[in-house]
Amino acid sequence: MTTQVEADGDTARSTIRVGIVDDEPMARVLVGKILAPAPDVTVVAEGADGAEALELARTAALDVLLLDLRMPRMDGLGALRELRRLPTPPAVVVLTTFHADEAVATALHLGARGFLLKHVDPAELVRAVRVAAKGGAVLDPSLTQNLMAHLASHHLARIGATTEIAKLSTRLLDVLKLVGLGKSNNEIATDLHLSDSTVRGYVSEILAATGCANRVTAAVLAQRAGLLD
Template sequence: MTTQTEVDGTVIERAVIRVGIVDDEPMARAFVSKILGAAADVAVVAEGADGADALELVRTTELDVLLLDLRMPRMDGLDALRELRRQPRVPAVVVLTTFHADQAVATALRLGAKGFLLKHIEPAELVRAVRVAANGGAVLDPTLTNDLMGHLATHHLDRIGAAAEVTRLSARLRDVLRLVGMGRSNGEIAEELRLSDSTVRGYVSEILAATGCANRVTAAVLAQRAGLLD
């Protein structure tokens, strides 16, 4: 699926980001769908009302990003994430919720969510977050609490001493980790540091292995706690 835009008389084709929305509130789904539908490069192609629907959507629909609520009947978002880990092909899952208890969100991130957003997010930021997630970036709500950051980082500090590992990373890896912490995708990091995409992917893998972070999101939180964004 592509969309066409004209720039200086030249028609440019761009891939459309296919999004699924899973939320038990029809009004919430409709509102999010309206926001995303206004973006030329985003298309909402599937909707569901609970975690069981999320599993079915992933099995039957080609998705780039899945926006998933946490508190839903029949199967909640956390149980859906646990089941999705067993699927061979999973889109970038981003939690979009009003429920942001630190333990629940931390669990969601450890189960493979690429980030979380609160439903009060500005429309333009929601669209941007979908684009970032589709391109492999980490998505963290700007109101992420210090308590949550501490909860995640402390887990790593107690388990493998990740904060100490950050200080032992090479300067190049710290540069990459800093940009991961800022929510940059591999492509954006490659452009900023003048590296190839494959080189950046390799660096990110090195960072995850060295720090013990489960994914880009926990690495991004660790970057914030380590002061790399200050």
């Protein structure tokens, strides 16, 4: 059953509105308790399957949706396919107990902002919500290398990450590194003293040059190529 917990009006407007969708009630409770102390994060809604995730995305004005993949009725992948049709879908972060299987790779291609294992450190979960809300990529380092094996249909897995980044200029490598660190376009612009529009253009160039499907896949490439070492 879908539940919504509304914050006071002023608080809701000044915080990141988060929805948690998982078929295990205890998992939802645990994630909610982890996020509760964060002053800028408010859990406003919960659901137990993909259909309820869609309902929450349409009605709860979510900024971030924490989404399990394996659920009854409609799973997380089904929800992601439908969420793409919404005019302003929330940023989706996949929470999974599985180590980078094909479902996780598919979720990224369907627009998920990133992925975390369910036993992630609590502080990292809070940070991930903030990063996703700003438009950044969220990647669990323990999953990144395994994920590459499940992107075998993508030429990055065949040619190799080092070869791919060799195509990029020094400036594009700077941008790619910050994408890999989960920075939003605005944060990258601030760090590199560029305009937001220039950064958007650079990110588009990176995706076109490397064949990455989205900025999350680009972040995986940055990690795989050793840019974050």
